[in-house]
Every structure is written in structure tokens, then in C-alpha cells.
Amino acid sequence: MSIAEKKAAEEKATKDNPEVIISVENVSLAYSAGNSSNVLEDIGLKLHQGEFVCLLGPSGCGKSTLLKIIAGLIPPTKGNAAMDGEVIKGPDWHRGVVFQQPPLYSWLSTRENVRFGLKMRKIPKQEGLKLADEYLHKVGLLEYAAHKPYELSGGMKQRVAIARALVNSPRVLLMDEPFGALDALTREEMVMLLRNIWRETGCTILFITHDVDEALSLGTRVLVMSRNPGQIIREFKTSFTWEFSGENPSRTRYSQNFVEMREKILDLIHKQKLYSTSSLE
Ligand SMILES: Nc1ncnc2c1ncn2[C@@H]1O[C@H](COP(=O)(O)OP(=O)(O)OP(=O)(O)O)[C@@H](O)[C@H]1O
Secondary structure, three states, X not given: OOHHHHHHHHHHHHHHOOOEEEXXXXXXXXXXXXXXXXXXXXXXXXXXXXXXXXXXXXXXXXXXXXXXXXXXXXXXXXXXXXEOOEEOOOOXXXXXXXXXXXXXXXXXXXXXXHHHHHHHOOOOHHHHHHHHHHHHHHOOOHHHOXXXXXXXXXXXXXXXXXXXXXXXXXXXXXXXXXXXXXXXXXXXXXXXXXHHHHHHHOXXXXXXXXXXXXXXXXXXXXXXXXXXXXXXXXXXXXXXXXXXXXXXXXXXXXXXXXXXXXXXXXXXXHHHHHHHHHHHO
């Protein structure tokens, strides 16, 4: 299928037959019971099959908290998050999670780190090794299969973390600033890698970033959050990701539409910062 055909199929799928995978309803969260102010307040969000949703917002607005609720790592104080209509009560391999600092097991090889989840799920060893190698190949690290994490660069570790999440064929990939600690060039490479993986696997991605360009160049939908309380205040449908085919990404990045949307989003985030600061004074 060509990129144009894939784009049309993805747009049609979300428009005509929006299969909701993740549904967040009226979610509020306060970290301590005695604390009257909620970090998140009355969040409603639906993630559809095959979407790439990017979450932006000022620091401390609750992006990671929302992702952790969807991952099943913390329960909301009010409301609920559900996957396929079932309330999320804990972590599940159908929802892969990738954090900024990938917690790789230092005593295991790259291959064994990737196979770890499969081992926990009692997937037979030979099958697990084959799958681990397949995904290491996908992220371009097969030749480092026997290396230990300390022998890998930051970008390579993040690739291992992505392979480790993908090897379980999760339906949803939850990524919390996965490229935040990488240098600009590696980051650019990782964005391309992730875009290709998303196109190839068709999995649903929720991606937190502070980088508006990154969000616009990857997402099919960009959500902007406010702070104090954390709420989703704007949603932008985007399709720039389909235009970043590798030949001339600069043309898209500097196109009028891209620049205008970036300005609008940055403006919105800055206003949130100003509002939050003045509200503290
Ligand atoms: N375990 C915790 N206990 C108490 N407060 C917490 C906890 N985790 C986060 N918070 C607070 O909740 C708020 C939201 O934090 P969160 O990490 O979700 O924001 P964020 O938008 O992801 O921030 P950043 O962009 O800086 O990573 C912050 O005020 C933070 O201090």
C-alpha cells in the first residue's frame, strides 16, 4: 500500500468506523487524599485504532499522570479509564509503555532484555528468541543482541526499550517523552524510526512530548493540556506525518500550514504558563 493509500485508510478508519480502544471518562486525580486541588480534573479522551495522538502541555500539567492512569500504574481518584470497554485495573502487555529513561536490566543482554516480557508470559524460549531478534532487527540493533545495556548509547537503549514494548504486539503504545534525553540528530532518527514502525504495525500510540515540531511531525491528533487543573483544552487534527516521507522533510516543516499550527499551539502553551504563574501570585 502506498503512503497516500495508507493515509486515506487511516483517515477513513477514524472517520467512518472509529473503533475506540482506550476510553477515559471524567477522570480526576489528586495525589494525596487531603489535597483539595486535583492534578487532573474531569478528563475525557478516546483513542481510536491506529491513531497517533500527541499530548502537549506546560510542565507539571499532568501529562505523565494521565499516561500512567491509562497504563494502569495508578488508579484515578474519580472516573475511569477503559480498554475495549473494560476498566483498566493494572498494567497489561496489551499496553506497552516506553519512558524517557528506559529501565533496562543491566545484567541481561539486549536480546534478553527484549525477550523479558515474553519470558514472563511463558512464551517458549525458541519462539521468544526468534521474536526478540525480529524486533531487534526492526530497530536496527540485531548486531548488538549480545551486548549489555552499558555498552549501548542513549539512542540505542531507547531502541531496545521500543523493541521490548513492541515484541508483545501491544495494541496501544504509551510513550512518555521517549526521545527527551537524546541529542537532536539521534532524536530525528528515532522520530523516523517510530513513524515507520507505526505505519508498519498500525498500533495506536499516545505520545507525550515537549517538542511541538515532534508532535506535529508524528501525530494524527495533537492534544494540548492546561495546568492547575490539568485538562485537555484543545485538539488539533493533523496529517503532516504522512508528508514526512524522508525525501524532503524541510518542505513540510517550513510549509505555511505547519508553521501556523506550530505558532497556534506554542501560543496556547505559553498562555497556560502565564495563567498558571499569575494564578500562583
Ligand atoms: N507521585 C507523585 N506524588 C505527588 N505528586 C506528584 C506525583 N507525581 C507527580 N506529581 C505532581 O503532579 C503534577 C503533575 O505531574 P506530571 O508528572 O504528571 O506532569 P507532566 O505534565 O508530565 O510534567 P513534565 O512535563 O514536567 O514531565 C506535578 O505537580 C507533580 O509534582
